[in-house]
Amino acid sequence: MLSVLPLVHGGHHVHRRGVHDDSLTDFERSDLAIDGRARTVYVAGHGPAVIVLAEMPGISPHVARFARWVREAGFTVYLPSLFGRDGAYPEAEAGLAVLRRACVSAEFRALAANASSPVTLWLRGLARIAHRERGGPGVGAIGMCFTGNFALSMMLEPSMLAPVLCQPSLPLDQPGALQIAPDELVTVRQRLEREDLTVRAYRFDGDRYCTAQRFAAYAAALGPRFEATVLPASAAHPKPPPFFEEVVGCPHSVVTAHLIDEAGQPTAAARDDILAFFAMRLHGGTP
Numbered sequence: 001m002l003s004v005l006p007l008v009h010g011g012h013h014v015h016r017r018g019v020h021d022d023s024l025t026d027f028e029r030s031d032l033a034i035d036g037r038a039r040t041v042y043v044a045g046h047g048p049a050v051i052v053l054a055e056m057p058g059i060s061p062h063v064a065r066f067a068r069w070v071r072e073a074g075f076t077v078y079l080p081s082l083f084g085r086d087g088a089y090p091e092a093e094a095g096l097a098v099l100r101r102a103c104v105s106a107e108f109r110a111l112a113a114n115a116s117s118p119v120t121l122w123l124r125g126l127a128r129i130a131h132r133e134r135g136g137p138g139v140g141a142i143g144m145c146f147t148g149n150f151a152l153s154m155m156l157e158p159s160m161l162a163p164v165l166c167q168p169s170l171p172l173d174q175p176g177a178l179q180i181a182p183d184e185l186v187t188v189r190q191r192l193e194r195e196d197l198t199v200r201a202y203r204f205d206g207d208r209y210c211t212a213q214r215f216a217a218y219a220a221a222l223g224p225r226f227e228a229t230v231l232p233a234s235a236a237h238p239k240p241p242p243f244f245e246e247v248v249g250c251p252h253s254v255v256t257a258h259l260i261d262e263a264g265q266p267t268a269a270a271r272d273d274i275l276a277f278f279a280m281r282l283h284g285g286t287p
Contacts, residue, residue, distance in 0.1 A: 022061040022087040026068075027079065034125035040081040041126070045071035048136030048282035050162075051078045051126060051154075055145035055253060056102070057095035057243055058084020062256035063144070066271070073275045074283065076134045080126060082119065082147065090257065095243030102146060103172065110146070110170055113177035116184055117170070120153035124160075131159035138162070140278045144256065145169045148210065149179050152199060155188045162281035164274050165201040165218075166254050167210035176213030178221065185221050192225040199226050200277050202270050204251035204258070206233040229273070235266035 027042035042059070050070050054063045059079060064087065070077045083105075084098040103110045107119045127139045140162035141151040148168025154160045170179040178185065192198065199222060203210040218226045236251030236258035244257040251258055255274065259267040 020061070021089050022059075022064045024059070024064060024087045027064075027077075032080075032126070032129070034122050034129070037122055039122065040086065042067075042079040042081070042086070043076065044068075044079075045074075045076040047074045047076055047134065049078055049127075049130035049134040049139045050075040050278055050282070051080070051123070051130060051139065051141040051151075053080065053123070053141065053143040053147035053150055054082060054084070055147065055166075055256060056083070057090055057098035058082075058088060059086045060084075060088060060090045060241070060256065062090075062241070062253070062259070066255050066259075069271060069275065070278070073279065075140070075278060076130070078126060078130050080123070090241040090243035092242040092246040096247050099146075099247070108146070108170070109179070111173050113171045113174050113179060114182055115179065116153045116181050117150065117179065120150050123150055123154050124157040127154055127157045127160050136282055137284075138282060140164070140282055142166060142255075142274065143168065145209070145253065152188060153180050153184060155191060155197075155199075156184060161197060162278050163199050164277065165199060167203045167207055167252055168201070168214065168218075169209040172209070175208075175211040176217050178214070178217050189222055189225065192222065197225070197281075200274065201226060201228045202231065202254045202274075203228075204231050204233050204236055204254065206250060207252050208250050209248070209252060229270060231266045231270060235260070237267070 027044045031038050032041045052067045067077045067079050083102045108117045131139045138159045138161035141154050142164040143151040144166040148165045151163040215228050233251040237260050240257040255271045
């Protein structure tokens with residue numbers, strides 16, 4: 001593991017590679033109670049709501065950067081704090097500790113197949129509130145890694161119209177399984193067909209946590225309503241933060257830690273495709 005002694009500089013932690021924690025000061029922070037469970041949610045922007053679900057090990061600067069892209073595309077972004085230290089740069093040792101805690105949490109059921117994580121009930125409530133607050137035809141959501149499949153379970157909430165699954169990685173120990181209850185999966189597919197909706201999904205080729213088997217299982221369950229994009233491993237950023245380089249250890253985070261923000265890069269194209277998908281469903285734009 002990488003051992004880092006952060007220095008304090010200008011109110012931020014500065015790490016060995018000179019990358020700062022993100023203060024998140026351009027988001028409005030609130031504590032939102034749903035079904036008796038309060039969580040911190042960061043909100044910014046105008047327009048229909050898009051819920052951005054952070055990957056492990058939490059709301060990192062790269063996750064916040066993606067949330068800002070959503071905001072700049074004309075949406076109100078809702079960024080709930082589900083685990084980790086908000087704004088933290090993803091160091092290896094601290095990130096691994098967050099992952100270990102989440103893996104044994106009853107809220108996430110990280111190793112359970114054919115069952116939905118209890119936290120998805122809270123997230124469906126968040127979608128209802130976000131739609132009520134921001135209006136429009138409905139709400140979008142993107143899950144990543146540990147939260148990747150949550151956007152699919154959120155389709156049980158009628159206001160959810162635009163689900164995006166980025167490298168969905170649960171259950172961690174069953175690469176070809178899905179983490180959603182079978183009856184809920186049937187209900188979601190029926191809704192997708194009834195309302196002519198689709199699910200967008202993204203992964204890197206060679207990702208050990210979001211495998212080809214998992215995408216095949218989604219395709220079998222959802223049919224043509226599952227629209228998958230697989231990026232070549234060579235398209236991943238070669239020097240991600242330590243948690244992704246040392247703990248994850250493979251191309252994984254399509255629109256955050258492994259994204260290369262340059263014209264012509266496949267990861268940048270995937271980001272733009274996701275923003276266009278949200279625009280199509282929530283603004284009536286073109287895909």
